[in-house]
Amino acid sequence: MENFDFWCGTRIIFGRGTEKQAGEAVSMYGKTALLHYGGGSIKKWGLYDRVIKSLNEAGVKTVELGGVRPNPTYELIYEGIKLCREHSVDLILAVGGGSVIDSAKGIAVGAPYEGDVLDFTLKKAVAKEALPVGAILTLPAAGSESSQYAVATHEVDGYPYKRDVVWENFHLIRPKFAILNPELTCTLPPFQTACGICDIMAHVMERYFTSVKNVELTDRLSEAVLKTVINNGRVVMKEPENYDARAEIMWAGSVAHNDLLGTGRQPDFASHMIEHEISGIYDIAHGAGLAIIFPAWMKHVYKNNLDRFVQFAVRVWNVDHNFYSPEQTALEGIEKYEKFLKEIGLPTRLSEENIPADRFEEMAEKAMKPGSIKKMTAKDIVEIFKLAS
């Protein structure tokens, strides 16, 4: 086990009707909030009204900024920064999914900084302070509600770079609180639900697939999260309004990415980085992109740490270990994972999303290249794209 520094202070307010606690949670940090959201869906189901009511009752004034789109960009972040300065905002309250929360995090580090917030992602400066962020989650997937990560897209010479908003002092952007009401997720369409499930599992697996040994506790905790998401994922695809199953997935989504499961180990994160190139360029949901890339990455790298893929097969997918052929066991695990993705309605090939091969080399070149199971090269990434075709 490796040394680590784990500091997750996000308060989780979880359960039915908890959006009514927004006012109380926000008012611990001040009296003016920037209410940040996406399209109109939060107004459709009455969530917006309930949040505004709670904020009003707690004496919190709001400034609003809607319009965040999937794969958030810096245009809206700049607008949010301007609003925060003009109105002396004390906290940014993100109401939505990962894109909204990531956008809020960008605003949070940008607001108190005199220079261009892009300096942080371009590694020209290190963030030293940030406004506090709170979240009311509507889509369990990105885990951004209690994670210290945020991703936004900026263009250089026409290429969309989907990159981390900060590379140091990550803890500055970890939300102070997250309100998680599973009821809000019962109306999510099946495809979005499935994309969320895939993203949550990917966050666990990026950490699970490590070359660091003697990490039994986090291995077993990771397997616990994966099994729970698989079991309850199957339930919600059949019974979208099953509160308990939605609750399991929602809480699992936060635990999956708050870094508890990364303690003491080196994560891999190759699949996530490769996928960011795809959803940066093509109009594809991040979760769907992961469903295509992750199995291909597995097929490309499993021989680099066969034991780990055998463990994944046996412990997560209940594969009967073939002691004569561990490789067969490992492959059966990957197969079961891919079948599950199909079962919940996700694509597992680039061709299903009409993504052509013509930019494979370009994306492979531009992509970040981490890796614990196997340090990626551009050549590896092209191979993975081919396996995913």
Next chain:
Amino acid sequence: MENFDFWCGTRIIFGRGTEKQAGEAVSMYGKTALLHYGGGSIKKWGLYDRVIKSLNEAGVKTVELGGVRPNPTYELIYEGIKLCREHSVDLILAVGGGSVIDSAKGIAVGAPYEGDVLDFTLKKAVAKEALPVGAILTLPAAGSESSQYAVATHEVDGYPYKRDVVWENFHLIRPKFAILNPELTCTLPPFQTACGICDIMAHVMERYFTSVKNVELTDRLSEAVLKTVINNGRVVMKEPENYDARAEIMWAGSVAHNDLLGTGRQPDFASHMIEHEISGIYDIAHGAGLAIIFPAWMKHVYKNNLDRFVQFAVRVWNVDHNFYSPEQTALEGIEKYEKFLKEIGLPTRLSEENIPADRFEEMAEKAMKPGSIKKMTAKDIVEIFKLAS
């Protein structure tokens, strides 16, 4: 799953040599620390010197208060409160095990309070503020280093009440940071190691044994912690200096009691409350008391939620489920647990500790009486004492 509010902000600084980061961690909260510890053991292995060096380098002044004994009392807490006021202490740095950290927590809520700190445990007042507490852990067991709980003993009419230091606003006493270096635990004697293992498992099981349904994520996370502690517990009893096994147990000990595993469910905590009466009166380690009480409690209550005890047997102890007799399966799980406790050298009967039956009724009467599997009565507790005899 039930609604919950989970807020664990303790920063975990984990791994080899991490006590050298004490100065940096403390100085985030001020420049004067009360260094709180037990007997001389922290001086024996050089830990004291390394901590003082780190504090000095960070410009932190220290006031010292040693002498905490197992089952801490209020006398030393009063002394600590006095020192904090005299020296305008900014943070209390507990160096030791659960007793030292619990004592530090008592000092922390007492220092800023004008009245008697006992008011909080006697429910005459509610704590509103506290000094920050930091911990350098030397004995993985109590989980106090990242928990919001503390227990201390006060006497009334000659009876030692071992009770919670606060009953509300628990978050005030949760440590701001905890430094966990597994190397420091490699020299722990076998009996103390075993008591710690038993206490850690008990913290998980008190939450695991709930009557709340649809808590799959926390069930599986709990099973993950238990299996890890069992596996690595066996290793450290044979190889006391196995760093990785010590590390698994140390990190598991924090996760076991920071309340992650209690999210969405009602805990039981009957065994802990019953045990507090025993170690309050008799000279017995808390972990050894739990090894005696917990199996007896199980035998007394398992029929109240047979399914849960079957799950415990199958998932934690790998018992082959006897579908013809679930009761047999449940009993085999309890038996395996008790055998494990004996295997690591713990007593499982009161008689082994020469604890007589003459105060059973008195202890049963005085004990707190929680319970999720079965709400305890004095009669239940006497039965449990008899089963443990």
